[in-house]
Amino acid sequence: MSENTDRFSNKPNDYFLNLLKNAKDIFYLFDAIKRRFDYISYASTKILGYTPEEMLEMNLENIDQLVNPSDHNDARTRTLEILRTREFPKSYDEYIEQRFRHKQGHWVWLGITRNLIAGKDGKIEAIIGTARDITEIKTLEQKLETSLYNYKSLYHNARVALFRTRISDGKVIECNEALALLVGYETREECIAKHNAKFHYSDLKRRDELIQALTEKGKVDNFELKSKKINGDVFWLKVSARITSGNDCIEGAMWDVTASKILTKVEYEILQLIVEGKSNKQIALELKRSVRTIEEHRANIMKKMNADNVVDLTKKALNWGMWRD
Structure with a gap:
């Protein structure tokens, strides 16, 4: 063994403890028999506001009270059952996400890993794992969901008819209410389920010209053509669109310019x-x-x-x- 290796092997616990002390994530060991933490790292102070000493004083009921009631789900029920029986379950959530109340009162999202440790008798003796602060990630996810909802709301409520169709078979993949009403359906759901744009061109040659223009240029603006509503009425359309999804989809907007x-x-x-x-x-x-x-x-x-x-x-x-x- 080299001198350098000897130097590091003399004090392994010091290095390990120093690693835990500076880790951003919480490392914990939960005693399944005593139903309280046997060890929790220093990151608990930064993430939850509680020192390791304060966390070690908490029993299972105290810890459970820190969890947001909305996050008390099936995973919690299974965990309580595991602690009651100390038997290894057929299935187990090794990763969960829950909100914990910070010592100052606000909520902190934790991404928690959990591994079951067996004792000599084969029963569960402890749960070991980590807890990471994922509040920022969850906040961004919520903002993204809100943005997506707002986008969908704008899309579906736009007065301009918006659409996406497949070139190969003319099937409508997506559309808004304005498109559905334009071609004669009562709802966009009905339009998506039933409509095939390929069969509603008054002149199929004009469709070929549209696809050719899209293929050559990638997009078209104010392309005029005649179309038919589902009741057979002919009307004039002005289309602005582009090719997407591997050159097999057309998406864009259209206006009735019959007037x-x-x-x-x-x-x-x-x-x-x-x-x-x-x-x-x-x-x-x-x-x-x-x-x-x-x-x-x-x-x-x-x-x-x-x-x-x-x-x-x-x-x-x-x-x-x-x-x-």
Whole structure:
């Protein structure tokens, strides 16, 4: 044995204790018979605010009171059963995450590892493991979940029709409520379950041109085509999209621009003002036309859009994506 090795082997306990003293994680040994800690490292002071001496004075009930009641789950029940019987279970959670109340009152998330140690009689004698402060990680996870929820909320509630479809078979993989209503479904769930975009192009050649443009450029903007609703009605679409997921998916947004195709420029402008809730007199004043002229245009718009009244007209216009930001 070398001199250097001898130097390190003389005081192994000193090095080990120094390692535990400076470790960021809590190391612990829990006596399954006495139901209290037999050892806990110095990190308990930094993480939970309790010194090792204070933790060693706690019994199982005291420790249990530190745990957030919401985190008292099946793992706790199984642990109590293990301590009661001291028998090795068929299954055991070697890692759990729980919130512990800090000495100052706030909650600390701990990621806890647990290993069962058997005594000479074959029964469980101790539980040994570590506890790491994962509060920052859990906080970030919660923020991510909130961001994801907000994103999904914005996505599903957007007035613009959003979609993702497979190129190979035209199946809708994801969409929002606006897309579902645009093509004639009552809910996005129904649209995802039933809709196949491939069968709703008025001209399949136009679909081929769209896919070719996407393949060559990776994305398209304001690509116009005719499509069919589920009831057979034909309408004009303007699509902005890109290829994703290994070049087998198209995702993007689409707008119903039928009104701009069937209405004159003046009629389209008047319809936008009608959607804003303006009266014939207000529209006439803004466009510097006579009220009679505006009434005639309104009648033509109602006829072209097959609307029964102003409410029906406004609803159809909004469904066609006619709003001003």
